[in-house]
Amino acid sequence: MPLNDLDERIVHALAEDARRTYADIGAEVGLSAPAVKRRVDRLREQGAITGFTVRVDPAALGWRTEGFIEMYCRSHTTPGDIRRGLSRYPEVASASTVTGDADALVQILAADMHHFEQVLERIAGEPFVERTRSVLVLSPLLRRYTSGPPL
Amino acid sequence: MPLNDLDERIVHALAEDARRTYADIGAEVGLSAPAVKRRVDRLREQGAITGFTVRVDPAALGWRTEGFIEMYCRSHTTPGDIRRGLSRYPEVASASTVTGDADALVQILAADMHHFEQVLERIAGEPFVERTRSVLVLSPLLRRYTSGPPL
DNA sequence: TATGAAAACATCCAACG
């Protein structure tokens, strides 16, 4: 189902500020508040909009240490297992299953090196994890379509 | 201004659903709705929270292929060189210098496999790049604090 | 099938304790 122009403008408005009111968005795109809500509801049902989230500056939140963990999982681990296992960690910023040697790539935001180490050890101890390899971020160079200050 | 545990839990709650009500979040973290709002307002003033956005299915935007490129750079390449070199590619979603074998980890969002391959070849041809290794994302599992696929 | 108007309902937020 292709998005029509109205839907695209609504998504664009929400992308800039997801807490704008439906009436406000409606004024911009030329619809009433209920009409905007109905379209947003439909976009969510269709899966085009998957949710609403907050943009954060990791450094301002005190998360000054960033790293990636390559996870090697035990046999018969499903993506769902990984997702459920990792969703309990607030330090996990993103996670994806990937091609290559490792099974999944996990992005971690931690307060400091000690915190990162703790999270790494806890994740490495998850039953579905066989071994891990991790790299630390030295300098964030670019961060588009995502949060944070323009470094 | 250090953030305490309460602030982190509020940000975490908003990361999962930025349209949750303050009362709802307050019930989870043990605060009244106005208290939650006051903390959110302060987090925005501090720049810790930079805004609210919608999570969209990249497929709906035409971005169906995601991958990471590990970059191995020539000697005497500075982070600034990498940043300047990569900033010309709209397909680069993020980039960081990292510890380990590779020098930098670059996240790519492309329309399809062919597009990804083109970007990879162009980046591999940059003068500061010695060689690359790339992995493709199979399934995004978690994506917090950013726009993109669902939790 | 999609819209706008209006009513019922929920949330927000400034003022106060």
Added chain:
DNA sequence: CGTTGGATGTTTTCATA
């Protein structure tokens, strides 16, 4: 920080094109 109450936003219902 919690509570309150008027203002504001949301969501359902309904009539219309």
